[in-house]
Amino acid sequence: MSGAENPKIIRLNTIATNQKVNASIEAVLEQKKKMYQPDFDQFVCFCEEEGRALDFDALEKYLHYSVTEQRVKYSTFNRRAAGIQFFLKDVLGLEQTEDEKKRIQIIRQLYNTEDYLRLKPMRGVRAEKQDEVLALINKYDTSKRSDIRKRAICFVNLITANRPSEMVRLKVSDFNLENKTVWVMLKKQGEMKEKRLTLDCVLAVKKYIETVGLAPDDYFVGAVDKWGNYKNRMITERSYNRLIHDWLGFAPYTLRKTQITHMHRKKADLATIAKQSGHKSLQTITQHYLEVDNADVEEYL
Structure with missing residues:
Protein backbone atom coordinates (compact mmCIF):
# COMPACT_ATOMS: atom_id res chain seq x y z
CA MET A 1 0.00 0.00 0.00
CA SER A 2 1.43 3.41 -0.99
CA GLY A 3 1.68 6.48 1.24
CA ALA A 4 -1.16 8.05 -0.74
CA GLU A 5 -3.39 5.09 0.09
CA ASN A 6 -2.39 4.83 3.75
CA PRO A 7 -2.87 8.16 5.58
CA LYS A 8 -0.82 6.85 8.53
CA ILE A 9 2.38 6.73 6.46
CA ILE A 10 4.14 10.10 6.21
CA ARG A 11 6.64 10.33 3.37
CA LEU A 12 10.14 11.63 4.09
CA ASN A 13 9.86 14.29 1.38
CA THR A 14 6.66 15.57 3.02
CA ILE A 15 8.48 15.98 6.32
CA ALA A 16 11.38 17.74 4.58
CA THR A 17 8.99 20.14 2.84
CA ASN A 18 7.23 20.95 6.11
CA GLN A 19 10.57 21.63 7.77
CA LYS A 20 11.64 23.98 4.96
CA VAL A 21 8.38 25.93 5.17
CA ASN A 22 8.66 26.24 8.95
CA ALA A 23 12.29 27.34 8.64
CA SER A 24 11.34 30.03 6.10
CA ILE A 25 8.54 31.35 8.31
CA GLU A 26 10.86 31.39 11.32
CA ALA A 27 13.51 33.27 9.33
CA VAL A 28 11.03 36.00 8.35
CA LEU A 29 9.76 36.29 11.93
CA GLU A 30 13.32 36.49 13.28
CA GLN A 31 14.15 39.23 10.80
CA LYS A 32 11.13 41.27 11.90
CA LYS A 33 11.94 40.66 15.57
CA LYS A 34 15.47 41.93 15.01
CA MET A 35 14.16 45.01 13.19
CA TYR A 36 11.60 45.92 15.88
CA GLN A 37 13.55 44.76 18.96
CA PRO A 38 14.81 48.24 20.01
CA ASP A 39 11.27 49.66 19.98
CA PHE A 40 9.93 46.71 21.95
CA ASP A 41 12.75 47.01 24.52
CA GLN A 42 11.78 50.65 25.15
CA PHE A 43 8.16 49.58 25.55
CA VAL A 44 9.19 46.93 28.10
CA CYS A 45 11.09 49.57 30.11
CA PHE A 46 8.00 51.81 30.09
CA CYS A 47 5.80 48.96 31.35
CA GLU A 48 8.27 48.06 34.11
CA GLU A 49 8.48 51.68 35.31
CA GLU A 50 4.68 51.99 35.44
CA GLY A 51 3.99 48.46 36.69
CA ARG A 52 1.96 47.56 33.60
CA ALA A 53 1.47 44.22 31.89
CA LEU A 54 2.78 43.78 28.35
CA ASP A 55 -0.52 44.15 26.50
CA PHE A 56 -2.42 46.44 24.12
CA ASP A 57 -3.74 48.62 26.94
CA ALA A 58 -0.13 49.39 27.89
CA LEU A 59 0.70 50.03 24.22
CA GLU A 60 -2.04 52.65 24.08
CA LYS A 61 -0.60 54.42 27.14
CA TYR A 62 2.95 54.17 25.78
CA LEU A 63 2.01 55.68 22.42
CA HIS A 64 0.20 58.52 24.14
CA TYR A 65 3.32 59.11 26.25
CA SER A 66 5.43 59.03 23.07
CA VAL A 67 3.41 61.87 21.55
CA THR A 68 2.60 64.08 24.52
CA GLU A 69 5.75 63.67 26.66
CA GLN A 70 8.52 62.58 24.32
CA ARG A 71 7.08 64.47 21.34
CA VAL A 72 8.40 61.93 18.86
CA LYS A 73 8.08 62.46 15.12
CA TYR A 74 5.07 61.02 13.30
CA SER A 75 7.26 58.50 11.47
CA THR A 76 8.74 57.31 14.79
CA PHE A 77 5.24 56.91 16.25
CA ASN A 78 4.15 54.72 13.32
CA ARG A 79 7.28 52.57 13.55
CA ARG A 80 6.81 52.07 17.29
CA ALA A 81 3.14 51.18 16.86
CA ALA A 82 3.86 48.65 14.10
CA GLY A 83 6.81 47.07 15.89
CA ILE A 84 5.18 46.64 19.28
CA GLN A 85 1.92 45.38 17.75
CA PHE A 86 3.99 42.75 15.93
CA PHE A 87 5.60 41.60 19.17
CA LEU A 88 2.32 41.52 21.08
CA LYS A 89 0.44 39.62 18.36
CA ASP A 90 3.04 37.42 16.64
CA VAL A 91 5.49 36.80 19.48
CA LEU A 92 3.35 36.90 22.63
CA GLY A 93 0.18 35.67 20.89
CA LEU A 94 -2.15 38.38 22.22
CA GLU A 95 -5.36 39.41 20.45
CA GLN A 96 -6.16 43.07 19.81
CA THR A 97 -9.80 44.11 20.06
CA GLU A 98 -11.45 46.47 17.59
CA ASP A 99 -11.89 49.02 20.38
CA GLU A 100 -8.14 48.90 21.15
CA LYS A 101 -7.34 49.44 17.46
CA LYS A 102 -9.74 52.38 17.33
CA ARG A 103 -8.24 54.03 20.42
CA ILE A 104 -4.72 53.84 18.95
CA GLN A 105 -6.04 55.41 15.75
CA ILE A 106 -7.46 58.27 17.82
CA ILE A 107 -4.09 58.79 19.53
CA ARG A 108 -2.45 58.88 16.09
CA GLN A 109 -4.82 61.72 15.18
CA LEU A 110 -3.16 63.91 17.82
CA TYR A 111 -0.65 64.72 15.08
CA ASN A 112 -3.42 66.57 13.25
CA THR A 113 -3.95 68.95 16.17
CA GLU A 114 -2.24 72.31 16.60
CA ASP A 115 -0.16 71.17 19.59
CA TYR A 116 1.58 68.35 17.67
CA LEU A 117 1.25 69.30 14.00
CA ARG A 118 4.89 70.43 13.86
CA LEU A 119 5.96 66.86 14.62
CA LYS A 120 4.31 65.55 11.47
CA PRO A 121 6.45 66.77 8.53
CA MET A 122 9.22 64.44 7.38
CA ARG A 123 12.30 66.45 6.48
CA GLY A 124 14.54 64.39 4.25
CA VAL A 125 17.36 65.10 1.86
CA ARG A 126 16.74 67.75 -0.76
CA ALA A 127 16.76 67.17 -4.49
CA GLU A 128 19.51 68.59 -6.69
CA LYS A 129 19.22 69.56 -10.35
Missing part, protein backbone atom coordinates in the same frame (compact mmCIF):
# COMPACT_ATOMS: atom_id res chain seq x y z
CA GLN A 130 19.74 66.47 -12.49
CA ASP A 131 22.15 68.15 -14.91
CA GLU A 132 24.37 69.21 -12.00
CA VAL A 133 24.36 65.68 -10.58
CA LEU A 134 25.20 64.26 -14.02
CA ALA A 135 28.11 66.69 -14.23
CA LEU A 136 29.43 65.31 -10.93
CA ILE A 137 29.02 61.73 -12.16
CA ASN A 138 30.68 62.47 -15.51
CA LYS A 139 33.84 63.70 -13.83
CA TYR A 140 34.54 59.96 -13.59
CA ASP A 141 34.32 59.56 -17.37
CA THR A 142 37.96 58.49 -17.62
CA SER A 143 39.88 55.36 -18.59
CA LYS A 144 40.72 54.46 -14.97
CA ARG A 145 39.11 51.20 -13.77
CA SER A 146 38.07 52.77 -10.46
CA ASP A 147 36.43 55.74 -12.23
CA ILE A 148 34.62 53.47 -14.69
CA ARG A 149 33.14 51.57 -11.73
CA LYS A 150 32.14 54.74 -9.86
CA ARG A 151 30.48 56.30 -12.90
CA ALA A 152 28.44 53.19 -13.75
CA ILE A 153 27.21 52.70 -10.17
CA CYS A 154 26.26 56.36 -9.68
CA PHE A 155 24.59 56.50 -13.11
CA VAL A 156 22.43 53.45 -12.37
CA ASN A 157 21.51 54.77 -8.91
CA LEU A 158 20.41 58.10 -10.38
CA ILE A 159 18.40 56.84 -13.37
CA THR A 160 16.67 54.01 -11.49
CA ALA A 161 16.08 56.11 -8.35
CA ASN A 162 17.07 53.00 -6.39
CA ARG A 163 17.32 52.79 -2.63
CA PRO A 164 20.71 51.72 -1.15
CA SER A 165 19.15 48.35 -0.22
CA GLU A 166 18.32 47.83 -3.90
CA MET A 167 21.69 48.93 -5.25
CA VAL A 168 23.76 46.56 -3.11
CA ARG A 169 21.58 43.59 -4.20
CA LEU A 170 21.82 44.23 -7.94
CA LYS A 171 23.50 41.48 -9.94
CA VAL A 172 24.93 41.70 -13.43
CA SER A 173 22.35 39.16 -14.63
CA ASP A 174 19.58 41.58 -13.60
CA PHE A 175 20.52 43.88 -16.50
CA ASN A 176 19.13 43.55 -20.00
CA LEU A 177 21.28 46.12 -21.77
CA GLU A 178 19.77 45.40 -25.19
CA ASN A 179 16.34 46.41 -23.91
CA LYS A 180 17.74 49.15 -21.65
CA THR A 181 16.14 47.64 -18.53
CA VAL A 182 17.16 46.23 -15.17
CA TRP A 183 15.26 44.03 -12.72
CA VAL A 184 15.53 45.47 -9.21
CA MET A 185 14.92 43.56 -5.98
CA LEU A 186 12.66 45.75 -3.84
CA LYS A 187 13.53 44.50 -0.38
CA LYS A 188 11.00 46.80 1.27
CA GLN A 189 8.07 45.50 -0.82
CA GLY A 190 9.37 41.96 -1.25
CA GLU A 191 9.16 41.90 -5.05
CA MET A 192 11.15 42.37 -8.27
CA LYS A 193 10.56 45.48 -10.38
CA GLU A 194 11.67 46.22 -13.94
CA LYS A 195 13.12 49.71 -14.40
CA ARG A 196 14.22 51.60 -17.48
CA LEU A 197 17.74 52.83 -18.25
CA THR A 198 18.92 55.64 -20.51
CA LEU A 199 21.34 54.98 -23.38
CA ASP A 200 24.15 56.84 -21.59
CA CYS A 201 23.54 54.71 -18.51
CA VAL A 202 23.60 51.50 -20.58
CA LEU A 203 26.93 52.48 -22.15
CA ALA A 204 28.42 53.22 -18.72
CA VAL A 205 27.26 49.84 -17.39
CA LYS A 206 28.54 47.98 -20.46
CA LYS A 207 31.95 49.65 -20.15
CA TYR A 208 32.12 48.72 -16.44
CA ILE A 209 31.19 45.07 -17.04
CA GLU A 210 33.71 44.68 -19.86
CA THR A 211 36.55 46.55 -18.12
CA VAL A 212 36.29 44.70 -14.81
CA GLY A 213 35.29 41.38 -16.42
CA LEU A 214 32.11 40.88 -14.39
CA ALA A 215 30.25 37.56 -14.67
CA PRO A 216 26.43 37.30 -14.72
CA ASP A 217 26.25 36.10 -11.10
CA ASP A 218 28.51 38.90 -9.80
CA TYR A 219 27.15 41.70 -7.66
CA PHE A 220 26.97 44.89 -9.70
CA VAL A 221 28.35 47.08 -6.91
CA GLY A 222 30.38 44.44 -5.12
CA ALA A 223 33.41 45.43 -3.11
CA VAL A 224 37.02 46.36 -3.82
CA ASP A 225 40.14 45.59 -1.79
CA LYS A 226 42.78 48.15 -0.85
CA TRP A 227 44.48 47.63 -4.21
CA GLY A 228 41.27 48.39 -6.09
CA ASN A 229 40.52 44.81 -7.13
CA TYR A 230 36.83 43.86 -7.45
CA LYS A 231 35.46 41.29 -4.99
CA ASN A 232 32.16 39.50 -5.63
CA ARG A 233 30.32 40.06 -2.35
CA MET A 234 27.36 42.16 -1.25
CA ILE A 235 28.42 45.18 0.78
CA THR A 236 26.26 46.66 3.53
CA GLU A 237 23.90 49.58 2.94
CA ARG A 238 25.99 51.61 5.38
CA SER A 239 29.13 50.96 3.32
CA TYR A 240 27.25 51.91 0.17
CA ASN A 241 26.08 55.18 1.72
CA ARG A 242 29.67 55.97 2.62
CA LEU A 243 30.89 55.14 -0.91
CA ILE A 244 28.44 57.48 -2.63
CA HIS A 245 29.12 60.23 -0.11
CA ASP A 246 32.86 59.90 -0.71
CA TRP A 247 32.40 59.98 -4.49
CA LEU A 248 29.75 62.68 -4.90
CA GLY A 249 29.63 64.52 -1.57
CA PHE A 250 26.07 63.53 -0.63
CA ALA A 251 24.05 60.47 0.36
CA PRO A 252 22.57 58.09 -2.27
CA TYR A 253 19.04 59.15 -1.29
CA THR A 254 19.86 62.48 -2.94
CA LEU A 255 20.19 60.60 -6.24
CA ARG A 256 16.78 58.99 -5.67
CA LYS A 257 15.09 62.26 -4.78
CA THR A 258 16.80 64.12 -7.63
CA GLN A 259 15.53 61.65 -10.24
CA ILE A 260 11.97 61.61 -8.89
CA THR A 261 11.86 65.41 -8.82
CA HIS A 262 13.39 65.59 -12.31
CA MET A 263 10.72 63.28 -13.74
CA HIS A 264 8.01 65.35 -12.06
CA ARG A 265 9.38 68.58 -13.53
CA LYS A 266 9.32 66.94 -16.97
CA LYS A 267 5.56 66.47 -16.43
CA ALA A 268 5.61 62.72 -15.71
CA ASP A 269 2.43 61.56 -13.96
CA LEU A 270 2.64 59.95 -10.53
CA ALA A 271 2.00 56.42 -11.84
CA THR A 272 4.97 56.73 -14.23
CA ILE A 273 7.21 58.05 -11.45
CA ALA A 274 6.10 55.22 -9.14
CA LYS A 275 6.91 52.63 -11.83
CA GLN A 276 10.50 53.85 -12.03
CA SER A 277 11.04 54.61 -8.34
CA GLY A 278 9.38 51.46 -6.99
CA HIS A 279 6.87 53.27 -4.77
CA LYS A 280 3.62 51.52 -3.94
CA SER A 281 1.95 54.63 -2.59
CA LEU A 282 1.43 57.66 -4.82
CA GLN A 283 0.70 59.64 -1.67
CA THR A 284 4.22 58.95 -0.40
CA ILE A 285 5.69 60.43 -3.59
CA THR A 286 3.56 63.55 -3.24
CA GLN A 287 4.20 64.09 0.47
CA HIS A 288 7.90 63.28 0.72
CA TYR A 289 9.44 63.80 -2.72
CA LEU A 290 7.58 66.42 -4.70
CA GLU A 291 7.47 69.41 -2.39
CA VAL A 292 7.86 72.69 -4.27
CA ASP A 293 11.46 73.87 -4.32
CA ASN A 294 12.27 77.30 -2.84
CA ALA A 295 13.86 78.33 -6.12
CA ASP A 296 10.58 77.61 -7.92
CA VAL A 297 8.72 79.84 -5.46
CA GLU A 298 11.20 82.69 -5.85
CA GLU A 299 10.55 82.70 -9.62
CA TYR A 300 7.03 83.99 -8.98
CA LEU A 301 7.61 86.40 -6.09
Whole structure:
Protein backbone atom coordinates (compact mmCIF):
# COMPACT_ATOMS: atom_id res chain seq x y z
CA MET A 1 0.00 0.00 0.00
CA SER A 2 1.43 3.41 -0.99
CA GLY A 3 1.68 6.48 1.24
CA ALA A 4 -1.16 8.05 -0.74
CA GLU A 5 -3.39 5.09 0.09
CA ASN A 6 -2.39 4.83 3.75
CA PRO A 7 -2.87 8.16 5.58
CA LYS A 8 -0.82 6.85 8.53
CA ILE A 9 2.38 6.73 6.46
CA ILE A 10 4.14 10.10 6.21
CA ARG A 11 6.64 10.33 3.37
CA LEU A 12 10.14 11.63 4.09
CA ASN A 13 9.86 14.29 1.38
CA THR A 14 6.66 15.57 3.02
CA ILE A 15 8.48 15.98 6.32
CA ALA A 16 11.38 17.74 4.58
CA THR A 17 8.99 20.14 2.84
CA ASN A 18 7.23 20.95 6.11
CA GLN A 19 10.57 21.63 7.77
CA LYS A 20 11.64 23.98 4.96
CA VAL A 21 8.38 25.93 5.17
CA ASN A 22 8.66 26.24 8.95
CA ALA A 23 12.29 27.34 8.64
CA SER A 24 11.34 30.03 6.10
CA ILE A 25 8.54 31.35 8.31
CA GLU A 26 10.86 31.39 11.32
CA ALA A 27 13.51 33.27 9.33
CA VAL A 28 11.03 36.00 8.35
CA LEU A 29 9.76 36.29 11.93
CA GLU A 30 13.32 36.49 13.28
CA GLN A 31 14.15 39.23 10.80
CA LYS A 32 11.13 41.27 11.90
CA LYS A 33 11.94 40.66 15.57
CA LYS A 34 15.47 41.93 15.01
CA MET A 35 14.16 45.01 13.19
CA TYR A 36 11.60 45.92 15.88
CA GLN A 37 13.55 44.76 18.96
CA PRO A 38 14.81 48.24 20.01
CA ASP A 39 11.27 49.66 19.98
CA PHE A 40 9.93 46.71 21.95
CA ASP A 41 12.75 47.01 24.52
CA GLN A 42 11.78 50.65 25.15
CA PHE A 43 8.16 49.58 25.55
CA VAL A 44 9.19 46.93 28.10
CA CYS A 45 11.09 49.57 30.11
CA PHE A 46 8.00 51.81 30.09
CA CYS A 47 5.80 48.96 31.35
CA GLU A 48 8.27 48.06 34.11
CA GLU A 49 8.48 51.68 35.31
CA GLU A 50 4.68 51.99 35.44
CA GLY A 51 3.99 48.46 36.69
CA ARG A 52 1.96 47.56 33.60
CA ALA A 53 1.47 44.22 31.89
CA LEU A 54 2.78 43.78 28.35
CA ASP A 55 -0.52 44.15 26.50
CA PHE A 56 -2.42 46.44 24.12
CA ASP A 57 -3.74 48.62 26.94
CA ALA A 58 -0.13 49.39 27.89
CA LEU A 59 0.70 50.03 24.22
CA GLU A 60 -2.04 52.65 24.08
CA LYS A 61 -0.60 54.42 27.14
CA TYR A 62 2.95 54.17 25.78
CA LEU A 63 2.01 55.68 22.42
CA HIS A 64 0.20 58.52 24.14
CA TYR A 65 3.32 59.11 26.25
CA SER A 66 5.43 59.03 23.07
CA VAL A 67 3.41 61.87 21.55
CA THR A 68 2.60 64.08 24.52
CA GLU A 69 5.75 63.67 26.66
CA GLN A 70 8.52 62.58 24.32
CA ARG A 71 7.08 64.47 21.34
CA VAL A 72 8.40 61.93 18.86
CA LYS A 73 8.08 62.46 15.12
CA TYR A 74 5.07 61.02 13.30
CA SER A 75 7.26 58.50 11.47
CA THR A 76 8.74 57.31 14.79
CA PHE A 77 5.24 56.91 16.25
CA ASN A 78 4.15 54.72 13.32
CA ARG A 79 7.28 52.57 13.55
CA ARG A 80 6.81 52.07 17.29
CA ALA A 81 3.14 51.18 16.86
CA ALA A 82 3.86 48.65 14.10
CA GLY A 83 6.81 47.07 15.89
CA ILE A 84 5.18 46.64 19.28
CA GLN A 85 1.92 45.38 17.75
CA PHE A 86 3.99 42.75 15.93
CA PHE A 87 5.60 41.60 19.17
CA LEU A 88 2.32 41.52 21.08
CA LYS A 89 0.44 39.62 18.36
CA ASP A 90 3.04 37.42 16.64
CA VAL A 91 5.49 36.80 19.48
CA LEU A 92 3.35 36.90 22.63
CA GLY A 93 0.18 35.67 20.89
CA LEU A 94 -2.15 38.38 22.22
CA GLU A 95 -5.36 39.41 20.45
CA GLN A 96 -6.16 43.07 19.81
CA THR A 97 -9.80 44.11 20.06
CA GLU A 98 -11.45 46.47 17.59
CA ASP A 99 -11.89 49.02 20.38
CA GLU A 100 -8.14 48.90 21.15
CA LYS A 101 -7.34 49.44 17.46
CA LYS A 102 -9.74 52.38 17.33
CA ARG A 103 -8.24 54.03 20.42
CA ILE A 104 -4.72 53.84 18.95
CA GLN A 105 -6.04 55.41 15.75
CA ILE A 106 -7.46 58.27 17.82
CA ILE A 107 -4.09 58.79 19.53
CA ARG A 108 -2.45 58.88 16.09
CA GLN A 109 -4.82 61.72 15.18
CA LEU A 110 -3.16 63.91 17.82
CA TYR A 111 -0.65 64.72 15.08
CA ASN A 112 -3.42 66.57 13.25
CA THR A 113 -3.95 68.95 16.17
CA GLU A 114 -2.24 72.31 16.60
CA ASP A 115 -0.16 71.17 19.59
CA TYR A 116 1.58 68.35 17.67
CA LEU A 117 1.25 69.30 14.00
CA ARG A 118 4.89 70.43 13.86
CA LEU A 119 5.96 66.86 14.62
CA LYS A 120 4.31 65.55 11.47
CA PRO A 121 6.45 66.77 8.53
CA MET A 122 9.22 64.44 7.38
CA ARG A 123 12.30 66.45 6.48
CA GLY A 124 14.54 64.39 4.25
CA VAL A 125 17.36 65.10 1.86
CA ARG A 126 16.74 67.75 -0.76
CA ALA A 127 16.76 67.17 -4.49
CA GLU A 128 19.51 68.59 -6.69
CA LYS A 129 19.22 69.56 -10.35
CA GLN A 130 19.74 66.47 -12.49
CA ASP A 131 22.15 68.15 -14.91
CA GLU A 132 24.37 69.21 -12.00
CA VAL A 133 24.36 65.68 -10.58
CA LEU A 134 25.20 64.26 -14.02
CA ALA A 135 28.11 66.69 -14.23
CA LEU A 136 29.43 65.31 -10.93
CA ILE A 137 29.02 61.73 -12.16
CA ASN A 138 30.68 62.47 -15.51
CA LYS A 139 33.84 63.70 -13.83
CA TYR A 140 34.54 59.96 -13.59
CA ASP A 141 34.32 59.56 -17.37
CA THR A 142 37.96 58.49 -17.62
CA SER A 143 39.88 55.36 -18.59
CA LYS A 144 40.72 54.46 -14.97
CA ARG A 145 39.11 51.20 -13.77
CA SER A 146 38.07 52.77 -10.46
CA ASP A 147 36.43 55.74 -12.23
CA ILE A 148 34.62 53.47 -14.69
CA ARG A 149 33.14 51.57 -11.73
CA LYS A 150 32.14 54.74 -9.86
CA ARG A 151 30.48 56.30 -12.90
CA ALA A 152 28.44 53.19 -13.75
CA ILE A 153 27.21 52.70 -10.17
CA CYS A 154 26.26 56.36 -9.68
CA PHE A 155 24.59 56.50 -13.11
CA VAL A 156 22.43 53.45 -12.37
CA ASN A 157 21.51 54.77 -8.91
CA LEU A 158 20.41 58.10 -10.38
CA ILE A 159 18.40 56.84 -13.37
CA THR A 160 16.67 54.01 -11.49
CA ALA A 161 16.08 56.11 -8.35
CA ASN A 162 17.07 53.00 -6.39
CA ARG A 163 17.32 52.79 -2.63
CA PRO A 164 20.71 51.72 -1.15
CA SER A 165 19.15 48.35 -0.22
CA GLU A 166 18.32 47.83 -3.90
CA MET A 167 21.69 48.93 -5.25
CA VAL A 168 23.76 46.56 -3.11
CA ARG A 169 21.58 43.59 -4.20
CA LEU A 170 21.82 44.23 -7.94
CA LYS A 171 23.50 41.48 -9.94
CA VAL A 172 24.93 41.70 -13.43
CA SER A 173 22.35 39.16 -14.63
CA ASP A 174 19.58 41.58 -13.60
CA PHE A 175 20.52 43.88 -16.50
CA ASN A 176 19.13 43.55 -20.00
CA LEU A 177 21.28 46.12 -21.77
CA GLU A 178 19.77 45.40 -25.19
CA ASN A 179 16.34 46.41 -23.91
CA LYS A 180 17.74 49.15 -21.65
CA THR A 181 16.14 47.64 -18.53
CA VAL A 182 17.16 46.23 -15.17
CA TRP A 183 15.26 44.03 -12.72
CA VAL A 184 15.53 45.47 -9.21
CA MET A 185 14.92 43.56 -5.98
CA LEU A 186 12.66 45.75 -3.84
CA LYS A 187 13.53 44.50 -0.38
CA LYS A 188 11.00 46.80 1.27
CA GLN A 189 8.07 45.50 -0.82
CA GLY A 190 9.37 41.96 -1.25
CA GLU A 191 9.16 41.90 -5.05
CA MET A 192 11.15 42.37 -8.27
CA LYS A 193 10.56 45.48 -10.38
CA GLU A 194 11.67 46.22 -13.94
CA LYS A 195 13.12 49.71 -14.40
CA ARG A 196 14.22 51.60 -17.48
CA LEU A 197 17.74 52.83 -18.25
CA THR A 198 18.92 55.64 -20.51
CA LEU A 199 21.34 54.98 -23.38
CA ASP A 200 24.15 56.84 -21.59
CA CYS A 201 23.54 54.71 -18.51
CA VAL A 202 23.60 51.50 -20.58
CA LEU A 203 26.93 52.48 -22.15
CA ALA A 204 28.42 53.22 -18.72
CA VAL A 205 27.26 49.84 -17.39
CA LYS A 206 28.54 47.98 -20.46
CA LYS A 207 31.95 49.65 -20.15
CA TYR A 208 32.12 48.72 -16.44
CA ILE A 209 31.19 45.07 -17.04
CA GLU A 210 33.71 44.68 -19.86
CA THR A 211 36.55 46.55 -18.12
CA VAL A 212 36.29 44.70 -14.81
CA GLY A 213 35.29 41.38 -16.42
CA LEU A 214 32.11 40.88 -14.39
CA ALA A 215 30.25 37.56 -14.67
CA PRO A 216 26.43 37.30 -14.72
CA ASP A 217 26.25 36.10 -11.10
CA ASP A 218 28.51 38.90 -9.80
CA TYR A 219 27.15 41.70 -7.66
CA PHE A 220 26.97 44.89 -9.70
CA VAL A 221 28.35 47.08 -6.91
CA GLY A 222 30.38 44.44 -5.12
CA ALA A 223 33.41 45.43 -3.11
CA VAL A 224 37.02 46.36 -3.82
CA ASP A 225 40.14 45.59 -1.79
CA LYS A 226 42.78 48.15 -0.85
CA TRP A 227 44.48 47.63 -4.21
CA GLY A 228 41.27 48.39 -6.09
CA ASN A 229 40.52 44.81 -7.13
CA TYR A 230 36.83 43.86 -7.45
CA LYS A 231 35.46 41.29 -4.99
CA ASN A 232 32.16 39.50 -5.63
CA ARG A 233 30.32 40.06 -2.35
CA MET A 234 27.36 42.16 -1.25
CA ILE A 235 28.42 45.18 0.78
CA THR A 236 26.26 46.66 3.53
CA GLU A 237 23.90 49.58 2.94
CA ARG A 238 25.99 51.61 5.38
CA SER A 239 29.13 50.96 3.32
CA TYR A 240 27.25 51.91 0.17
CA ASN A 241 26.08 55.18 1.72
CA ARG A 242 29.67 55.97 2.62
CA LEU A 243 30.89 55.14 -0.91
CA ILE A 244 28.44 57.48 -2.63
CA HIS A 245 29.12 60.23 -0.11
CA ASP A 246 32.86 59.90 -0.71
CA TRP A 247 32.40 59.98 -4.49
CA LEU A 248 29.75 62.68 -4.90
CA GLY A 249 29.63 64.52 -1.57
CA PHE A 250 26.07 63.53 -0.63
CA ALA A 251 24.05 60.47 0.36
CA PRO A 252 22.57 58.09 -2.27
CA TYR A 253 19.04 59.15 -1.29
CA THR A 254 19.86 62.48 -2.94
CA LEU A 255 20.19 60.60 -6.24
CA ARG A 256 16.78 58.99 -5.67
CA LYS A 257 15.09 62.26 -4.78
CA THR A 258 16.80 64.12 -7.63
CA GLN A 259 15.53 61.65 -10.24
CA ILE A 260 11.97 61.61 -8.89
CA THR A 261 11.86 65.41 -8.82
CA HIS A 262 13.39 65.59 -12.31
CA MET A 263 10.72 63.28 -13.74
CA HIS A 264 8.01 65.35 -12.06
CA ARG A 265 9.38 68.58 -13.53
CA LYS A 266 9.32 66.94 -16.97
CA LYS A 267 5.56 66.47 -16.43
CA ALA A 268 5.61 62.72 -15.71
CA ASP A 269 2.43 61.56 -13.96
CA LEU A 270 2.64 59.95 -10.53
CA ALA A 271 2.00 56.42 -11.84
CA THR A 272 4.97 56.73 -14.23
CA ILE A 273 7.21 58.05 -11.45
CA ALA A 274 6.10 55.22 -9.14
CA LYS A 275 6.91 52.63 -11.83
CA GLN A 276 10.50 53.85 -12.03
CA SER A 277 11.04 54.61 -8.34
CA GLY A 278 9.38 51.46 -6.99
CA HIS A 279 6.87 53.27 -4.77
CA LYS A 280 3.62 51.52 -3.94
CA SER A 281 1.95 54.63 -2.59
CA LEU A 282 1.43 57.66 -4.82
CA GLN A 283 0.70 59.64 -1.67
CA THR A 284 4.22 58.95 -0.40
CA ILE A 285 5.69 60.43 -3.59
CA THR A 286 3.56 63.55 -3.24
CA GLN A 287 4.20 64.09 0.47
CA HIS A 288 7.90 63.28 0.72
CA TYR A 289 9.44 63.80 -2.72
CA LEU A 290 7.58 66.42 -4.70
CA GLU A 291 7.47 69.41 -2.39
CA VAL A 292 7.86 72.69 -4.27
CA ASP A 293 11.46 73.87 -4.32
CA ASN A 294 12.27 77.30 -2.84
CA ALA A 295 13.86 78.33 -6.12
CA ASP A 296 10.58 77.61 -7.92
CA VAL A 297 8.72 79.84 -5.46
CA GLU A 298 11.20 82.69 -5.85
CA GLU A 299 10.55 82.70 -9.62
CA TYR A 300 7.03 83.99 -8.98
CA LEU A 301 7.61 86.40 -6.09
